[in-house]
Every structure is written in structure tokens, then in C-alpha cells.
Amino acid sequence: xxxxxxxxxxxxxxxxxxxxxxxxxxxxxxxxxxxxxxxxxxxxxxxxxxxxxxxxxxxxxxxxxxxxxxxxxxxxxxxxxxxxxxxxxxxxxxxxxxxxxxxxxxxxxxxxxxxxxxxxxxxxxxxxxxxxxxxxxxxxxxxxxxxxxxxxxxxxxxxxxxxxxxxxxxxxxxxxxxxxxxxxxxxxxxxxxxxxxxxxxxxxxxxxxxxxxxxxxxxxxxxxxxxxxxxxxxxxxxxxxxxxxxxxxxxxxxxxxxxxxxxxxxxxxxxxxxxxxxxxxxxxxxxxxxxxxxxxxxxxxxxxxxxxxxxxxxxxxxxxxxxxxxxxxxxxxxxxxxxxxxxxxxxxxxxxxxxxxxxxxxxxxxxxxxxxxxxxxxxxxxxxxxxxxxxxxxxxxxxxxxxxxxxxxxxxxxxxxxxxxxxxxxxxxxxxxxxxxxxxxxxxxxxxxxxxxxxxxxxxxxxxxxxxxxxxxxxxxxxxxxxxxxxxxxxxxxxxxx
Ligand code: NAD
Numbered sequence: 001x002x003x004x005x006x007x008x009x010x011x012x013x014x015x016x017x018x019x020x021x022x023x024x025x026x027x028x029x030x031x032x033x034x035x036x037x038x039x040x041x042x043x044x045x046x047x048x049x050x051x052x053x054x055x056x057x058x059x060x061x062x063x064x065x066x067x068x069x070x071x072x073x074x075x076x077x078x079x080x081x082x083x084x085x086x087x088x089x090x091x092x093x094x095x096x097x098x099x100x101x102x103x104x105x106x107x108x109x110x111x112x113x114x115x116x117x118x119x120x121x122x123x124x125x126x127x128x129x130x131x132x133x134x135x136x137x138x139x140x141x142x143x144x145x146x147x148x149x150x151x152x153x154x155x156x157x158x159x160x161x162x163x164x165x166x167x168x169x170x171x172x173x174x175x176x177x178x179x180x181x182x183x184x185x186x187x188x189x190x191x192x193x194x195x196x197x198x199x200x201x202x203x204x205x206x207x208x209x210x211x212x213x214x215x216x217x218x219x220x221x222x223x224x225x226x227x228x229x230x231x232x233x234x235x236x237x238x239x240x241x242x243x244x245x246x247x248x249x250x251x252x253x254x255x256x257x258x259x260x261x262x263x264x265x266x267x268x269x270x271x272x273x274x275x276x277x278x279x280x281x282x283x284x285x286x287x288x289x290x291x292x293x294x295x296x297x298x299x300x301x302x303x304x305x306x307x308x309x310x311x312x313x314x315x316x317x318x319x320x321x322x323x324x325x326x327x328x329x330x331x332x333x334x335x336x337x338x339x340x341x342x343x344x345x346x347x348x349x350x351x352x353x354x355x356x357x358x359x360x361x362x363x364x365x366x367x368x369x370x371x372x373x374x375x376x377x378x379x380x381x382x383x384x385x386x387x388x389x390x391x392x393x394x395x396x397x398x399x400x401x402x403x404x405x406x407x408x409x410x411x412x413x414x415x416x417x418x419x420x421x422x423x424x425x426x427x428x429x430x431x432x433x434x435x436x437x438x439x440x441x442x443x444x445x446x447x448x449x450x451x452x453x454x455x456x457x458x459x460x461x462x463x464x465x466x467x468x469x470x471x472x473x474x475x476x477x478x479x480x481x482x483x484x485x486x487x488x489x490x491x492x493x494x495x496x497x498x
Contacts (some may be wrong), residue, residue, distance in 0.1 A: 104445075
């Protein structure tokens with residue numbers, strides 16, 4: 001059985017706690033791998049390595065940092081397939097989807113390659129007679145990242161490339177459910193020439209997370225995961241005096257107006273609801289059908305759902321893979337089983353789906369629930385599986401009120417041919433990322449990613465300019481070089497500019 005250990009100080013470090021967690025291949029249900037769970041002492045060792053590395057990395061020239069990041073970009077590019085295969089083996093998503101995740105992570109490495117441009121300071125000359133003012137941004141020190149299972153490569157890459165490009169050193173605690181991709185990312189960074197200790201990976205569970213949150217030498221924490229844990233992370237990190245951004249869960253609504261092209265909308269609903277088996281924080285999980293679009297749209301979605309090919313992620317014919325664990329698969333199924341009793345119409349029931357030759361895999365088919373009451377659990381909870389709810393609304397106003405009453409505000413989308421309605425929507429909707437005829441509006445690397453309300457705890461979004469702000473702190477330098485003969489004399493008044 002393969003063991004995934006830690007990566008500390010530029011090399012593999014075997015787990016010393018004696019505790020391990022299981023890592024499954026979701027397509028077969030077999031446990032092929034175990035992952036070491038770090039003790040407090042092991043987390044401390046990673047933080048020490050990062051602290052030691054910061055002493056020099058924080059002052060390494062931008063030219064040298066950038067050169068390493070370019071090399072890293074090239075290595076990642078050359079290893080796309082291998083990283084995607086690691087993702088598929090432990091997460092279950094299909095290979096093409098895993099490749100997409102690697103590509104979106106690479107975008108952030110590319111952003112990090114342009115860090116010199118992002119870190120350019122500001123200079124104002126002659127703000128007062130003979131006085132100049134410069135604003136610069138400096139790294140924080142050792143920062144930590146805690147990441148979810150659903151994007152084991154991309155989400156860590158939302159964090160550490162920007163953090164280390166800014167001059168910080170990093171300790172990553174990946175999801176214990178699919179840790180191999182993150183570990184490989186760290187190994188490739190070392191191959192690219194990243195000095196030892198700049199990027200460390202400690203695997204583990206709550207013990208490791210809590211130690212990172214409490215550790216006095218961690219300056220900031222980036223978290224991506226479910227809402228309850230995000231809320232916990234923010235509170236605990238603040239209690240321990242840390243800067244924190246904690247991205248949480250979601251229930252993303254896609255509003256379809258009567259003038260929309262319904263085939264286009266149905267294709268997009270299918271892709272966004274069932275891609276990666278619905279295990280995406282930007283998945284569309286609710287379609288809000290406005291006016292008389294509902295019946296036709298539901299029929300079009302159901303027709304397409306029946307044709308989806310579900311199977312192991314390493315089979316090029318599969319369009320959707322299994323869920324992450326058996327427990328999660330059963331929980332997802334329970335929402336479908338309970339939906340009718342709570343007032344929904346079960347149009348497609350994907351529970352009980354089995355893939356021939358993979359009967360022990362964590363597979364489930366896709367489900368479509370129509371006329372779902374907003375009181376039903378399937379509407380109220382983040383299911384995080386291939387279950388699409390359709391809710392009917394009479395008017396645009398009713399639809400937007402519904403969306404804005406959600407406790408989450410990650411992504412949302414409108415499908416329409418009416419520019420005026422789309423403009424109203426983009427201004428009125430309470431969500432951090434909005435798509436107009438785009439169902440999964442994940443921002444490109446040079447714009448930042450983040451939700452509102454229970455989808456993000458903290459002030460700054462992740463990557464893009466917000467990422468650079470998050471991983472640096474400002475310093476403002478006011479300078480005067482007096483001429484040899486210049487005298488100010490004694491003046492106890494508050495300095496005035498003149
Ligand atoms: P999770 O919250 O269970 O786990 C995330 C991380 O927190 C993991 O590293 C895990 O080990 C750790 N963790 C779990 N329980 C903990 C506890 N009690 N104390 C301390 N640490 C703990 O999330 P997940 O199931 O891995 O990922 C799916 C969730 O992540 C979904 O809710 C999804 O919407 C969300 N997500 C959000 C975004 C976003 O950008 N907003 C992106 C991806 C995933």
C-alpha cells in the first residue's frame with residue numbers, strides 16, 4: 001500500500017505519529033493508499049522549516065523568485081497528465097476534468113510569474129517641500145493553507161504560488177482524502193529550484209489544522225472548505241491574532257429568463273450541475289425557471305441527463321466519475337430519497353446506480369428534482385453531489401428575491417438575451433461571482449475569486465490583486481534629504497505639509 005507522508009524542508013519526511021488515514025480510489029472503492037496524520041510536533045517542525053527559510057526567501061530578489069516560478073510553470077506544464085492522473089485516482093473526477101483543474105491552477109502560477117508588476121510600489125515626490133513618500137508591500141512571514149478534497153491541485157495553487165511569490169514561506173495542509181497531488185506539487189517546486197522550507201506540506205486531520213491555527217509563528221491562514229469549518233477557522237485564527245480568509249460552501253443559482261435560448265441553458269445547466277459529479281463549490285445546484293420556461297427546460301435537462309455516461313475517471317468514455325466516499329454517496333442519495341416527501345417532484349432518480357465491473361465504486365447517477373420547495377432539505381443544504389433542483393418563479397423580481405434570500409453567495413448566473421435584465425441582475429444579485437450566460441463564472445487568475453455571505457469569511461478574496469494584498473502588508477516611507485545648510489529649528493507642532 002502506498003503511503004503519503006509529509007514534505008518538510010525540501011524533502012520527504014515520514015509520518016512519526018503512527019496515525020494514518022485511508023485514501024480510497026473512488027472508482028473501485030479500494031483503499032490503495034494511506035496518508036500520514038501529523039502530530040503537533042510534526043506541524044511544529046514544518047513551521048520551523050518555513051520560519052528558517054523565510055529569513056532568506058523574504059529578501060531573495062524579485063528576479064530570482066520570478067525565474068524559479070517560470071521554471072515551476074514549465075515543470076507543471078510538462079506534468080499535467082501525471083498530476084491529473086493522481087487527482088483522478090484519489091478524487092474520482094474524469095481525466096479531462098482533472099486536466100482542467102490543473103490548467104486553472106497553472107493560471108495562478110502564471111499570475112505569480114508576474115509578481116514584480118504586482119508588487120510595484122507607489123511613489124509621490126515633493127509631497128511637502130523636499131519630502132517624498134513611498135508605499136511598499138512586504139511579505140508576512142510564514143503563512144498556512146488548508147484545502148478541501150474537491151480540487152486537490154487547483155485550490156492549493158490558488159494560494160501558495162502567490163504567497164511565495166510575495167516572499168512568504170508556506171505550510172500546506174491538504175485534504176486527507178486525496179493528498180497525493182499536493183505532495184507532487186511540492187516535489188516539483190523543489191525541482192524547479194525553490195529553496196528548502198519555502199513550501200512545506202503536512203498531511204493530517206483536525207490535530208494538524210488546530211496546531212496551524214494556534215501556532216505563534218503562523219502569520220496568516222487561507223482556508224477553502226465547507227461553511228461550518230470555514231466559520232470555525234476564521235474564529236480560531238482571529239483568536240490567535242492571525243490574518244485569515246476562509247472560503248466556505250455554496251448553493252449556486254442559475255436564473256433562466258423566458259427569452260433565453262433553452263437548449264443553450266439546458267446544456268449549461270447539465271454541465272454545471274453534474275460536472276465533477278456536482279462536487280464543485282461553483283456547481284449550479286439550483287435552476288430558477290422564470291415564467292413559463294419551467295416545463296420545457298426541465299424536459300430538455302432530463303433528456304440530456306439520460307444520455308450522460310458515468311464511469312471510472314480514467315476511462316476516456318466517462319463524462320462523470322464517482323463521489324469521493326461511500327458515506328458521501330449515501331448522504332447525497334438520502335436527499336433524493338427524502339425529496340418527494342418534502343414536496344419536490346423527482347424527475348430523474350440517479351440513486352442506486354452501479355457501473356458494471358466497478359460495483360464497489362462510489363458511483364451515483366444524476367438526479368433532477370423539480371418544483372422543489374425552498375423548505376425542502378434538498379434546497380436548503382449544500383448537497384455537493386449530482387443533484388439539480390429546479391425552482392419555479394413567476395417573475396424576475398421573485399427569482400432575484402429567492403436568490404438573495406440564500407445564506408450563501410458564492411457564484412450565480414443568469415441566462416437571457418436581454419442586456420438590460422442582465423445588467424440589473426449583475427448589480428442586484430448578492431453573490432461574489434456572477435455569470436451572464438456563463439454558468440460557472442470562476443474568475444481568471446488576474447481577477448480574484450471569492451463569495452459573499454456564508455461563502456467567505458474574511459475581507460479579501462483569493463488570488464489576483466486580493467491575493468497579493470492578503471499575503472503582504474503595507475509600509476509607507478516618508479523621506480527627506482536635507483541640504484547641509486537646511487535648518488528646521490525646534491517646533492513641537494504636528495508636522496504640516498508645505
Ligand atoms: P471540509 O470543510 O470538510 O475540509 C476542508 C479542510 O478542512 C480539509 O483540509 C480538512 O482536513 C479540514 N477539516 C475538516 N474538518 C475539520 C475540523 N473539524 N477542524 C479542522 N479542520 C477540519 O471540506 P471538504 O469536504 O474537503 O470540501 C468540500 C467543501 O468545500 C464544500 O462545502 C465546498 O463548497 C467547499 N469548497 C469551497 C470553495 C470556495 O472557493 N468557496 C472551493 C472548493 C470547495
